[in-house]
Amino acid sequence: MARTHAQWKAFSSEIQIEGRAFIDGQYVNAADGRSFDCINPATGDKLASIAWAGEHEVEQAVTAARRAFDNGGWSDLPPLARGRILKRFAALIREHRDELALLETLDAGKPIGDTTTVDVPGAAYCVEWFAEAIDKIGGEVAPVDPKLVGLVTREAIGVVAAVVPWNFPILMASWKFGPALAAGNALILKPSEKSPLTAIRLAALAKQAGIPDGIFQVLPGAGDVGKRLAMHMDIDCIAFTGSTGVGKLIAADAAQSNLKRVWLELGGKSPNIVLSDCPDIARAARTAAGAIFYNMGEMCTAGSRLLVQEDIKDAFIAEFKKAAAGFYPGDPLDPASGMGAIVDRIQYDKVLSYIDKAKSEGAELVCGGKATHTDTGLFIEPTAFVCQRPDMTICREEIFGPVLSIITFKDVEEAIRIANDTEYGLAAAVWTSNVTTAHQVSRRLRAGTVWVNCYDEGGDMNFPFGGFKQSGNGRDKSLHALEKYTELKSTLIKL
Incomplete structure (x- = not known):
């Protein structure tokens, strides 16, 4: 029990x-x-x-x-x-x-x-x-x-x-x-x-x-x-x-x-792309909130860049704000808490500094934006900003905290360009009802894992985990991980 x-x-x-x-x-x-x-x-x-x-x-x-x-x-x-x-x-x-x-x-x-x-x-x-x-x-x-x-x-x-x-x-x-x-x-x-x-x-x-x-x-x-x-x-x-x-x-x-x-x-700065033909905006918004706020955003695969097509931006953000409210931090020992505490003072101060940087660069605050429960511990609200440019600091650097950058785009080509414009390549996602678009975008995203109409699925050990570019080399999980810890040997026996 x-x-x-x-x-x-x-x-x-x-x-x-x-x-x-x-x-x-x-x-x-x-x-x-x-x-x-x-x-x-x-x-x-x-x-x-x-x-x-x-x-x-x-x-x-x-x-x-x-x-x-x-x-x-x-x-x-x-x-x-x-x-x-x-x-x-x-x-x-x-x-x-x-x-x-x-x-x-x-x-x-x-x-x-x-x-x-x-x-x-x-x-x-x-x-x-x-x-x-x-x-x-x-x-x-x-x-x-x-x-x-x-x-x-x-x-x-x-x-x-x-x-x-x-x-x-x-x-x-x-x-x-x-x-x-x-x-x-x-x-x-x-x-x-x-x-x-x-x-x-x-x-x-x-x-x-x-x-x-x-x-x-x-x-x-x-x-x-x-x-x-x-x-x-x-x-x-x-x-x-x-x-x-x-x-x-x-x-x-x-x-x-x-x-x-x-x-x-x-590290990672993973893009989560939502196209206007997204099959379910409410589910995509809930998933996007989990992608960045789960584990206080302290995830290398966090969906920290949310790319939303312009014509669904307002509807999507409205649903996202509802979902974000469910991740308000509380006592980590309470099974009902949506988020816990930031791991230590160093990381806490770092995350808050990024929030201040976003505000100073003119990003539009959607939700959160400050520390909470400051009398007890190191807690930060689930925070999201609409960013006018994809080169803003919080869009480029890995924060490792509950801070989301929302970036709008006009078409698929622009979304792929923004998504791949990063030194990282750990994970990515795309939301679409078109199976052809799903395959084409997945192939073009430079990431070790790509999710379609979901995020952070695949806890199964059969899937290798790792990234492209400066997200690293080799893979954890799967038989590919077993290979990492062995050496190949050729033995030739003359009969």
Whole structure:
């Protein structure tokens, strides 16, 4: 039975929070004693002191990971055996759903209604999906001279570092550790310092499931930890989700060290195009509101640029304003809250600065536009502006908050031009009743995912996720993600 607001508040006062790093099968403090405070953005209360991993902890974790990988206790397990352990891990994530969801909500300000139904179940599903995929893929027998047998196989890449963001802490982490562990690698997880709690808790569940010591480790801390991992000569691959700027730094560090494999899932400024033949304006408006205000707009795929054809602009905005009202922020522990708190003061101030910038540049405020509940925490109203030009600051830069730019256009050609005029290429959407238009526009949009008459659909793990241009490289989810964490090997046997 789902908990009530009062029950979640009671649970939050009882929960025990672990703040130490997890290295070689045990929780440890930083050797130099460094730590940082984990703060609840909805209340300003301190949740825990978190160990800040330093050079000593990084070296310990990498040494343990290399040893655990090289001894073959994980990578050499039969695929079915490795899959069974990962399925136990997924089952434990489900068993501890409420605990993990609460940690996520307290830590990142996310609504409990979302963490219980999307984030934690999605992470369990991801781990389970890759566990079931392990024994469903194989290699190749190459067509060669009959005096040879030619095999093409995939094997684990080795030690993988995963640096994950604060907006979907457990879900984004699972998109990395799910396929990396399934492929037989040792993994070091570096959660964001803004939201480390679920990653730290997951480490104990991984051990409980039977994942060997050294195969799943967690190093909390700030950017210095990520840099040490990116520069380390004994890490074979680094996977990162976060800003484009930091992604470039990680790629440079990897290149300057040992040319480790680098996989980057970066920013976005995704266009959501509504044509005048949209099949249902009210549904499109509700979906557009969810596309930008879900998770407080802290989404790399957020539909932050809403392109509306001129002749339906007024009708669409009227419907949009109704839908936006349903996302008014409230206590993240209340299952009825449409939005929660912004993750921390830095991001809160950044979002408010963009709102001020939009006003100063002459954008027309449609709804929201200010902070709310300022006596309790870091909350911002769902905000939307009509922008007279597509080159205004809020139309160009990734805000990562509940701020929407509404841009009008005359025809399809102008819409495509505006949509593609960005350094990003993560996601896009088009709304139309014409199937030919749907196909033609989808093909011309430079984005890794295109939705037609919907937005942010496709939680199914079968769909690869990633972007074009400066939205990154490689793909999370699907069998393509499993390939990222392996190396191809050709073996030729002379008969």
